[in-house]
Amino acid sequence: MAAPHRFDATILREYDVRGVVGKTLHAEDAKNLGRAFGTVIRRSGGSTVAVGRDGRLSSLDMENALVEGLASTGLTVKRVGEGATPMLYFATFDLKTDAGVQVTGSHNPPDYNGFKMMMNGGPVYGAAIQDLGKVAAAGDFEEGQGKVEDVPLFDRYVNRLLDGIRITKPLTVAWDAGNGVGGPVMAALAQRLPGKHILLNEKVDGTFPAHHPDPTVESNLVQLKAAVAQNNADIGIAFDGDADRIGLIDGRGRVIWGDQILALLSRPVLAEKPGSTIIADVKASQVLFDEVARLGGSPLMWNTGHSLIKKKMKETHSPLAGEMSGHIFFADRWYGVDDALYAALRVLELIEWAGKSIAELRDELPTRVNTPEMRFTSSDTRKFAVVQEVKDRLAKTPDAKVDATDGVRVSTADGWWLLRASNTQDVLVGRCEAADAEGLKRLQHILESQLQASGVKLELTGH
Numbered sequence: 001m002a003a004p005h006r007f008d009a010t011i012l013r014e015y016d017v018r019g020v021v022g023k024t025l026h027a028e029d030a031k032n033l034g035r036a037f038g039t040v041i042r043r044s045g046g047s048t049v050a051v052g053r054d055g056r057l058s059s060l061d062m063e064n065a066l067v068e069g070l071a072s073t074g075l076t077v078k079r080v081g082e083g084a085t086p087m088l089y090f091a092t093f094d095l096k097t098d099a100g101v102q103v104t105g106s107h108n109p110p111d112y113n114g115f116k117m118m119m120n121g122g123p124v125y126g127a128a129i130q131d132l133g134k135v136a137a138a139g140d141f142e143e144g145q146g147k148v149e150d151v152p153l154f155d156r157y158v159n160r161l162l163d164g165i166r167i168t169k170p171l172t173v174a175w176d177a178g179n180g181v182g183g184p185v186m187a188a189l190a191q192r193l194p195g196k197h198i199l200l201n202e203k204v205d206g207t208f209p210a211h212h213p214d215p216t217v218e219s220n221l222v223q224l225k226a227a228v229a230q231n232n233a234d235i236g237i238a239f240d241g242d243a244d245r246i247g248l249i250d251g252r253g254r255v256i257w258g259d260q261i262l263a264l265l266s267r268p269v270l271a272e273k274p275g276s277t278i279i280a281d282v283k284a285s286q287v288l289f290d291e292v293a294r295l296g297g298s299p300l301m302w303n304t305g306h307s308l309i310k311k312k313m314k315e316t317h318s319p320l321a322g323e324m325s326g327h328i329f330f331a332d333r334w335y336g337v338d339d340a341l342y343a344a345l346r347v348l349e350l351i352e353w354a355g356k357s358i359a360e361l362r363d364e365l366p367t368r369v370n371t372p373e374m375r376f377t378s379s380d381t382r383k384f385a386v387v388q389e390v391k392d393r394l395a396k397t398p399d400a401k402v403d404a405t406d407g408v409r410v411s412t413a414d415g416w417w418l419l420r421a422s423n424t425q426d427v428l429v430g431r432c433e434a435a436d437a438e439g440l441k442r443l444q445h446i447l448e449s450q451l452q453a454s455g456v457k458l459e460l461t462g463h
Contacts, residue, residue: 034069074144215247
């Protein structure tokens with residue numbers, strides 16, 4: 001019987017397992033995660049698991065240890081090699097495996113790494129991740145003689161991405177993979193698309209020398225904006241470290257944020273599937289929800305978190321969903337997962353479908369003024385209590401319009417403000433949106449007053 005293993009308490013997160021390599025996360029953790037997850041797969045009747053990895057310096061060692069642990073439980077492990085997290089999602093469907101694990105640090109700094117898991121076609125998250133810790137702590141592992149197979153999937157994935165995509169119009173496109181693992185796929189797609197393509201940072205480099213690989217932070221898009229301007233490009237497209245988040249720049253150098261991307265992508269989807277449910281997280285602009293309704297769709301505001309959105313998509317048969325963080329989920333002609341490479345193709349297809357530039361399409365959306373995502377430091381033990389205290393105070397305000405889907409989103413005559421507890425960090429997240437700058441100031445004042453009433457310092461923390 002294998003020895004029990006205890007993970008550092010900080011690495012078992014809501015949506016994944018993630019830590020700092022050499023500090024909170026080691027190869028021994030990867031091996032025991034493999035044992036624990038393999039045990040769960042076996043006990044649910046499964047026998048196969050696909051494994052992929054990103055391009056971080058520690059990922060191959062982590063993958064080797066993970067595979068050893070998975071195989072020790074008697075599973076057949078299909079290694080699909082270095083590739084984007086969405087390629088691993090694709091692998092589980094294409095190879096019909098019972099489960100999948102991607103070794104990835106996603107959009108985090110270079111010294112981070114982690115594991116995103118799938119089972120029976122859906123994400124592993126929440127209590128299921130905590131249960132893996134309990135299995136490991138008890139040393140209660142299945143044992144068996146597993147097999148390990150190498151199954152290269154790169155070409156099949158690229159072919160599947162392009163399958164059914166209708167792009168014939170030549171555009172000038174600047175692409176930035178941020179030295180993340182999506183770079184080779186990005187380059188392969190660009191070769192097969194019409195038009196002129198400018199590739200930035202397509203070489204996988206786990207030190208991320210050009211800039212941090214998170215396209216939701218505008219300072220990481222400086223290089224892409226310059227390339228769009230220099231080449232008079234129609235659009236700029238950026239990816240995060242594992243290519244499940246997308247960022248867009250229009251031909252005028254403006255960022256198109258996650259909720260705006262979703263609003264624009266809703267147009268062709270709802271034209272083809274009228275009345276469909278389109279899901280977005282609570283941080284999304286009211287413009288998005290109003291636009292979906294205007295297009296004849298059914299807008300649904302839901303909890304932040306890719307795992308929770310995927311589950312809700314299945315429940316509601318939603319063809320399209322998204323988050324402010326640049327995760328775009330297509331079940332329309334795709335697998336109901338967040339794949340930024342596929343979303344990029346659907347954006348290029350949208351431009352042709354609409355017969356307008358992405359800048360023109362963006363200009364058709366109503367304008368609002370809003371804050372970026374504001375993060376206030378609050379401990380794991382305190383953050384949820386703060387949100388509850390705010391709810392309790394709002395309950396005593398009879399005219400307050402409160403949506404409590406995920407934290408509190410409060411509508412006023414000026415617009416709305418939001419406060420929720422992050423599921424992945426020791427922070428409270430706030431956001432405000434109004435029709436004008438004066439209204440935005442009033443909303444920020446209300447939010448700050450509520451935070452102060454619960455003793456939260458108003459110092460903003462970074463990403």
